[in-house]
Amino acid sequence: MLRIAKLPIAIFALFIIIFPWIARQIPAIEHYTDIMVFAGIYCLITIGLSLLMGYTGQISIGHAAFYGIGAYVSAILTVRYGLNPWACMCIGMAVTAAVALLVGAPSLKLKGHYLAMATLAFGIIIFIIFNEETEWTGGPDGMAGIPGLSIFGFDLDSVEKYFYLVWGFVLAAFVFTVNVIQSGTGRALRAIHASEPASSAMGVDVFRFKIMIFVYSAVLASLAGSLYAHYLNFVNPSTFDLFFSIKLLIMIALGGMHNIWGAVIGAGLITFLSYEWLHYFEEFDVIVYGAILLLVTIFLPNGLVGVPGIVKGWFRR
């Protein structure tokens, strides 16, 4: 049986709860709470991507677009129409779901490289729209003045409060996704990954499952985008470019695609690399990402979550 242990999830939740407190105690890492907000936002996307790519075996190089749609729907509807941010977040997810359905329906009939190319092209088109539809999106200069979030009149105006909001969403998405993986639905997804002819011969509606997971992962990315927009109070197109889609792939490859924990570990590590540890490399950071992807694919095909297994293997020999 595929069982995902509960204890590590509880420990992880505890870690999240005390993280801001720990960060406050040590001046050198005080700003880590802020970085963790971004790590959480990326984590929301990688959790969905892990289900889509690692478990179901369908590649997407266009998820930056869904992330961007969420962010821009929130930005445009709050700034230009003064709508309630939470409503905008929901509208963003609905719009993203519709777009994902529209894009996914023809694309998911394609296999392997073709699916990669289709999602890649989609990502590029959306990026161009963010840049060119200046009246709506503000073009390359982006949009400022996006309001923050508040719950029942209680403003989420500090980094710590926003940290708990974002990670609350991450934990909810994580537990929901873990449940899906452990259910009959998850079994069908892994079956599709292993053999589509056998899955459909056993009554699995392969296409429907693929679409469902594609839309789910897109909606999570959209939620992440809205959270990003309301946190930074500013969006511009470069956040949602092709490189970000690739960065997402590097995250789940580094963490390990075939295990939902890989999504969390990968998102966390790459976020800290890009916000904190890679400053020395300046614009050469792209080379570091490339090197990570190369080394992981060659030496750690199961990512960092596969390391304990490798070590155990050494001892058994």
Next chain:
Amino acid sequence: MSTVKDENVLEVQKLVMTFGGLMALSNLNFQVKRGIIKAIIGPNGAGKTTLFNVITGSFPPTDGTVRFKGRSIQHLKAHKIADRGISRTFQTVELFGNMTVLENVMLGCHTRVRTSFMASGFVLPQSRRKEKRIRESALKILKFIGLADKFKDSADSLPLGEQKLLEIGRALASEPELICLDEPAAGLNETETHVASSLIKAINAKGMTVLLVEHDMKVVMNISDEILVLNYGQKIAEGPPEDVRNSPRVIDAYLGGAA
């Protein structure tokens, strides 16, 4: 009971399947009576696997009809046909290698028990109960095919003989009325072949109709009630084993190629 016995589960009419210029099945007509084991034999490339692919909906036929329990199914997608009650195994093993033996069979229950995405994510009590039921019924099947003690192993790790049995078990899990077995004994040694052929007989004894593609003539002659012989996509003989064995056209197709 006898009227039920005589009823046709499957009726194939004027079936044509072409790949480009190649005619893999040409104007094929035959019936399968409920409750029998019907073997389909013929030289390599005769169109046997193609016939299974068309019946189970891997691709629609170029022309002709396939009726299952009186209703035409040739336009349906594979998963819909599985829902109607036809299951299959594959000539080259198509197990879910990344899953355990038990999970493979549990997946076979997909046609009978399903959980929605939301019910899965929120772990509704009903989905937990369903999962338990599937697990129990899968374990029962593993016992039946003799793989109960390997339920935890990954499907990849089994030897070929057991992989072939597991494919049959997975196909049984949907409780089909018609099961299509594509060369279940290919690559098996004598003992394994014996196990496989008694298993097929046991399946049939449970009331399932069996369509069997097999090259091992001993197995075919021993267990089938009827045999259909294909050559170049055409039917060249059909009937009980003893008739088919003595048909000059069959002997010619198998041996005459050299002449």
